[in-house]
Amino acid sequence: MLCAGTGCVSNGTFRIKEALEAELAKHDLQDEIAVVLTGCNGFCAQGPVMVVQPDNIFYQLLTVDDVPHLVEEHFLKGRPVEKLMYTPPAAEAPVPKMSEIGFFEKQRLIALRNRGLIDPEKIDEAIARGAYRAMAKALLSMAPAEIAATVKASGLRGRGGAGFLTGLKWELTAKQPGNGKYIVCNADEGDPGAFMDRSIIESDPHAIIEGMVIGARAIGAGKGFAYVRYEYPLALERLEKALEQAREYGLLGTDILGSGFDFDISIHRGAGAFVCGEETSLIRSLEGLPPEPRLRPPFPAESGVHGKPTCINNVETWATVPVIIDRGAEWFSQIGTETSKGTKVFALVGKVKNTGLVEVPMGITLREIIFDIGGGIEKDKAFKAVQTGGPSGGCIPESLLDLPIDYERLAEVGSIMGSGGMIVMDEDNCMVDVARYFLEFLRSESCGKCTACREGVDAMYRIVTDICEGRGEPGQIEMLEELGEAVQDGSLCALGGTAPNPVLSTLRYFKDEYDAHIQEKRCPAGVCRALITYTIDPDKCKACRVCVKKCPQEAISGEKKQPQVIDQDKCIQCGVCRDVCKFEAVLVQ
Amino acid sequence: MAKLKPEDLDKIARRMRKAMSLREGAGRAKVTVHMGTCGIAAGARPIMSAAMACADKAECDDLIVTASGCAGLCSNEPMMTVELVGEAPVKYIDLTVEKVERIFAEHVLGGQIVTEFALALGSEQTL
Numbered sequence: 001m002l003c004a005g006t007g008c009v010s011n012g013t014f015r016i017k018e019a020l021e022a023e024l025a026k027h028d029l030q031d032e033i034a035v036v037l038t039g040c041n042g043f044c045a046q047g048p049v050m051v052v053q054p055d056n057i058f059y060q061l062l063t064v065d066d067v068p069h070l071v072e073e074h075f076l077k078g079r080p081v082e083k084l085m086y087t088p089p090a091a092e093a094p095v096p097k098m099s100e101i102g103f104f105e106k107q108r109l110i111a112l113r114n115r116g117l118i119d120p121e122k123i124d125e126a127i128a129r130g131a132y133r134a135m136a137k138a139l140l141s142m143a144p145a146e147i148a149a150t151v152k153a154s155g156l157r158g159r160g161g162a163g164f165l166t167g168l169k170w171e172l173t174a175k176q177p178g179n180g181k182y183i184v185c186n187a188d189e190g191d192p193g194a195f196m197d198r199s200i201i202e203s204d205p206h207a208i209i210e211g212m213v214i215g216a217r218a219i220g221a222g223k224g225f226a227y228v229r230y231e232y233p234l235a236l237e238r239l240e241k242a243l244e245q246a247r248e249y250g251l252l253g254t255d256i257l258g259s260g261f262d263f264d265i266s267i268h269r270g271a272g273a274f275v276c277g278e279e280t281s282l283i284r285s286l287e288g289l290p291p292e293p294r295l296r297p298p299f300p301a302e303s304g305v306h307g308k309p310t311c312i313n314n315v316e317t318w319a320t321v322p323v324i325i326d327r328g329a330e331w332f333s334q335i336g337t338e339t340s341k342g343t344k345v346f347a348l349v350g351k352v353k354n355t356g357l358v359e360v361p362m363g364i365t366l367r368e369i370i371f372d373i374g375g376g377i378e379k380d381k382a383f384k385a386v387q388t389g390g391p392s393g394g395c396i397p398e399s400l401l402d403l404p405i406d407y408e409r410l411a412e413v414g415s416i417m418g419s420g421g422m423i424v425m426d427e428d429n430c431m432v433d434v435a436r437y438f439l440e441f442l443r444s445e446s447c448g449k450c451t452a453c454r455e456g457v458d459a460m461y462r463i464v465t466d467i468c469e470g471r472g473e474p475g476q477i478e479m480l481e482e483l484g485e486a487v488q489d490g491s492l493c494a495l496g497g498t499a500p501n502p503v504l505s506t507l508r509y510f511k512d513e514y515d516a517h518i519q520e521k522r523c524p525a526g527v528c529r530a531l532i533t534y535t536i537d538p539d540k541c542k543a544c545r546v547c548v549k550k551c552p553q554e555a556i557s558g559e560k561k562q563p564q565v566i567d568q569d570k571c572i573q574c575g576v577c578r579d580v581c582k583f584e585a586v587l588v589q
Numbered sequence: 590m591a592k593l594k595p596e597d598l599d600k601i602a603r604r605m606r607k608a609m610s611l612r613e614g615a616g617r618a619k620v621t622v623h624m625g626t627c628g629i630a631a632g633a634r635p636i637m638s639a640a641m642a643c644a645d646k647a648e649c650d651d652l653i654v655t656a657s658g659c660a661g662l663c664s665n666e667p668m669m670t671v672e673l674v675g676e677a678p679v680k681y682i683d684l685t686v687e688k689v690e691r692i693f694a695e696h697v698l699g700g701q702i703v704t705e706f707a708l709a710l711g712s713e714q715t716l
Contacts, residue, residue: 203658
């Protein structure tokens with residue numbers, strides 16, 4: 001087990017691994033002895049470190065030159081090499097290791113490889129962690145077609161949502177005749193609760209610049225745009241500084257690293273419209289036009305920005321590219337599932353104990369993400385659903401928690417990978433209300449070009465609102481399904497094409513909640529205000545009267561030292577009393 | 590700044606690794622405050638100011654105080670990483686100015702990890 005923590009990697013873990021594997025193969029031991037990379041052991045000062053199991057023998061300060069001797073002595077002759085051995089201090093470490101913390105244990109950082117490790121405003125620190133090394137390799141020792149072929153062979157698929165094979169997109173753009181091609185980095189991250197792109201730009205802007213230069217070389221583009229939404233001021237500031245520093249070093253501009261290749265990137269600030277994440281709308285926005293999607297084909301690879309062949313990839317995709325060039329397609333394609341290679345960054349939010357940004361290998365299960373990494377549900381309440389893929393995605397119920405995550409599997413259950421938003425919901429979330437929330441979002445974000453999306457989503461929103469507010473009628477569920485299909489069929493772009501997903505997936509898995517709202521005029525989760533009443537349990541009420549003071553309607557009253565009572569005529573079902581009650585005496589029905 | 594040649598990347602990397610790595614003698618301790626948008630929203634700026642003030646007060650030139658991006662665990666921001674020469678880095682979570690002052694006195698200057706505020710030691714598995 002070789003340590004692949006930051007410290008050991010910078011001291012040459014990967015060179016040791018390659019030497020070790022080669023040496024083991026030489027002695028025909030490759031099937032008996034597995035070389036496994038692990039998280040940090042905490043002995044960084046002795047790195048690179050290695051532990052040999054089952055004997056638990058600890059080697060330190062390894063160099064490539066030590067490897068042949070070590071393999072021969074330890075693995076062939078069974079004699080541990082004493083001069084390389086290290087006895088960890090017997091004293092118990094007072095705090096656990098990062099690799100023992102659930103949140104970090106199952107993560108594997110590729111796109112986020114420099115998170116928290118470098119000062120993003122200092123290019124030298126990024127270079128010290130290997131930035132621009134892959135770019136130098138691509139520009140100086142690889143033909144453009146070879147770069148695209150490597151990325152294609154790695155199996156990397158677009159991380160923005162649709163999951164198109166990145167290398168294939170590059171080849172299609174490269175094949176187009178003519179010059180003046182463009183590269184675009186799509187950082188118009190608009191899903192509620194998603195912040196993968198923002199965090200990557202903020203913590204490691206050079207990863208994106210490097211990826212874009214490599215991509216530009218592969219397709220023959222001379223100019224790139226980073227389309228970043230205006231709501232990301234810190235990301236914009238750090239990306240701008242990074243671009244300046246890269247230009248100063250000649251890593252952007254003319255004749256990059258003496259390779260004869262010219263390329264530069266400018267930032268375009270988006271006004272924060274959700275539809276701009278859609279590539280044809282983004283192109284129009286870049287051209288200064290209102291962001292409305294158009295029919296494809298022609299695809300941007302044929303006719304994109306200013307009618308020129310354009311390759312658009314998402315932030316996370318660009319940030320992953322340098323590692324693939326550096327470490328090879330085969331290395332990358334070993335991670336993940338049959339159809340989805342590598343790792344994916346998710347913004348894990350909602351009712352989980354540990355919220356944050358997680359990068360995990362494809363094929364990990366939802367249960368592992370939510371319970372092992374996320375630490376389970378807040379206050380140990382019952383899990384209800386997880387929403388993936390933002391407003392275009394769907395809600396996945398508990399019965400599907402063991403689903404291994406990849407593009408195909410998520411689509412099969414009615415959701416999508418999307419850009420990586422992951423919102424966890426518990427028993428207190430009403431699924432009809434969740435569907436209403438996403439419809440409200442999409443209704444205001446629809447650009448209005450296609451009637452089906454503009455009117456259909458609005459009609460769906462009005463029906464779901466009726467259901468939430470107690471005006472539900474039989475037949476409305478069928479109406480929602482019909483409208484959903486019409487919106488999917490009649491919309492040009494993915495915004496409309498996927499807009500019904502939150503409704504259709506909640507109908508598929510949580511139809512009982514819709515039925516309760518419509519038939520019994522009851523909200524099982526106690527969320528929809530028109531369908532619930534708050535009462536105070538006289539047995540539990542300790543007459544502390546905190547709720548009396550906090551109630552904005554002054555609807556709660558009662559004698560001192562006696563259980564308090566809510567006046568239903570004054571109550572607006574805001575739920576403040578329930579939130580402030582320390583004795584769980586406020587009931588919701 | 591002259592344009593880089595390919596071999597300059599290695600030179601910068603080697604030089605910076607020395608400057609960043611404590612075992613190469615860059616300093617006695619390095620304190621990294623995690624300042625992504627989430628960290629800043631959770632109050633990383635006053636944490637940074639407190640760390641700088643503590644470093645100034647200690648009057649040691651071999652203390653490095655620096656900023657970095659988000660460490661990933663948003664629910665426990667603000668976070669800070671303390672690394673002493675020859676030791677594994679320690680991540681501290683849910684910081685306040687008072688906690689930073691104690692961490693400086695006991696860990697950065699005194700060498701004893703403040704276990705009640707520490708999450709874990711070591712680093713994540715990269716690549």
